[in-house]
């Protein structure tokens with residue numbers, strides 16, 4: 001597996017700010033739409049199916 | 065409604081056996097004369113078997129059904145000598161357009177790989193396809209095509225099945241060593257053997273309409289997601305022969321099928337799609353609900369299932385008839401070999417192994433397309449719309465857009481008939497894969513590789529000439545590049561990674577059974593035995 005789980009963000013605070021700033025004035029609906037587009041753009045950057053599957057698994061709610 | 069097509073009425077003839085009240089045992093009875101049953105009749109006859117075909121109707125497919133036929137079934141029909149008329153009458157398209165809401169998000173040019181005899185697909189109404197096959201079947205002395213013959217009961221025995229058949233003259237009994245059930249998605253035979261047919265029903269309805277339109281519309285495939293003229297649903301437009309166009313409107317689960325079939329309801333929908341001023345006439349309309357299901361076992365002793373009787377897919381990606389015809393391609397040579405006594409009965413078990421595997425692959429593809437077209441919840445609709453929105457600007461998102469994927473043959477990657485590779489190979493021709501075509505020359509004349517393959521096994525050698533490996537009726541035909549044909553474009557060597565000395569063993573259904581970097585008669589003999597179901 002090549003999914004990176006150790007810190008890799010160039011500037012975590014700046015990234016976080018950019019993300020939340022971009023959604024500050026959005027309704028939940030708009031923010032969710034935006035997140036969906038963002039997921040697809042980032043997924044294309046990752047590319048490898050195995051890594052994407054692992055990321056989906058990690059992000060999913062814990063099984064009851 | 066208008067008719068561009070005159071439905072033939074095939075004559076019912078009472079069979080001599082029914083007149084005589086005599087129970088006859090037939091080697092092979094095919095139930096159903098749809099695209100799959102007719103292909104079965106032609107394939108079995110081409111392999112020397114006598115076939116009786118029973119169909120409860122007396123004409124070809126009525127209504128709006130299959131439109132798009134892919135390369136592999138066309139190659140099979142070409143082998144059976146019926147593809148020319150289909151290709152002449154059928155239509156090709158290259159340009160597709162995808163719309164999201166009121167705008168075109170992208171268009172694409174299908175650029176099929178060059179160097180194949182048969183195009184990637186054609187569009188043609190199902191009734192033409194069946195008509196051409198009926199004509200070929202009727203002129204084949206091995207095929208006994210019987211209309212208005214409905215199978216009403218079936219009993220299985222160890223070495224045959226007993227059928228009761230209803231005709232306008234009453235019910236008579238017949239026996240068959242083998243029954244091939246091609247009686248469609250609502251297969252009676254499936255119920256008669258107690259088979260399970262399980263899968264997923266989609267909670268959605270589709271209006272499928274055929275219209276005749278002479279307007280100068282481009283020959284393209286247009287697919288709309290959530291168009292402004294039909295909010296919240298999808299729509300599709302593409303061309304068939306005779307200026308007939310196929311329109312699909314997704315209606316949703318709550319739609320009333322009776323109401324939606326009425327011309328007063330349909331005409332405004334069509335106008336909203338193609339424009340108020342475009343002149344057209346309605347030819348046919350039906351409302352469908354789609355499902356993806358398959359039978360638990362393609363084989364019930366001497367009763368074998370093929371086509372929609374064995375598997376049903378939603379039409380996105382045009383897979384129904386396309387995969388059904390490949391069932392027959394797989395079954396024909398096996399059945400003939402077993403009936404002739406050239407192969408053990410267990411060869412027929414590999415029919416289930418290979419074609420159930422292919423059916424599952426088709427169902428997976430159709431289900432994915434259906435899920436993209438009809439998102440199952442808000443979250444998946446959001447992703448769907450995100451992919452569509454991004455696709456307008458960014459090429460990366462276009463491969464995510466799924467309005468149906470073209471049907472391509474499923475390689476039998478796990479088949480017990482394959483001999484695994486013992487060397488490294490480039491390219492796609494792994495054991496279990498359908499052999500790729502390529503342009504060649506024979507004595508200076510243009511020809512195609514697939515046309516040169518034998519009716520039995522073929523040893524395709526990239527030199528030198530291998531010795532004959534004897535296997536009875538299935539003794540491989542030897543085909544040597546540079547001797548029997550000229551690899552004029554170099555594409556045979558390229559597609560098969562055909563370095564000098566390489567040898568392929570190709571099955572009667574044009575699938576790769578085994579390959580080696582060097583000819584070895586013992587290995588070839590073992591691989592043939594394995595491909596005949598003798599060892600597992």
Ligand SMILES: Cc1cc2nc3c(=O)[nH]c(=O)nc-3n(C[C@H](O)[C@H](O)[C@H](O)COP(=O)(O)OP(=O)(O)OC[C@H]3O[C@@H](n4cnc5c(N)ncnc54)[C@H](O)[C@@H]3O)c2cc1C
Pocket residue numbers: 095096097098099100101118119120121125128129130131132133190213214215216246247248249251252253272352370371372373379382383384385386387388
């Ligand atoms: C809207 C729509 C679009 C489609 N588009 C495509 C496409 O583009 N490409 C594609 O490949 N497929 C497509 N399909 C699927 C395709 O139409 C079917 O997969 C195909 O017709 C199946 O062929 P079949 O021979 O297995 O069964 P059928 O065509 O259903 O034929 C079964 C035959 O058996 C007969 N029969 C039934 N019961 C009995 C009995 N008891 N005794 C005797 N005879 C009996 C029937 O009369 C019928 O003639 C589409 C389907 C629909 C509905």
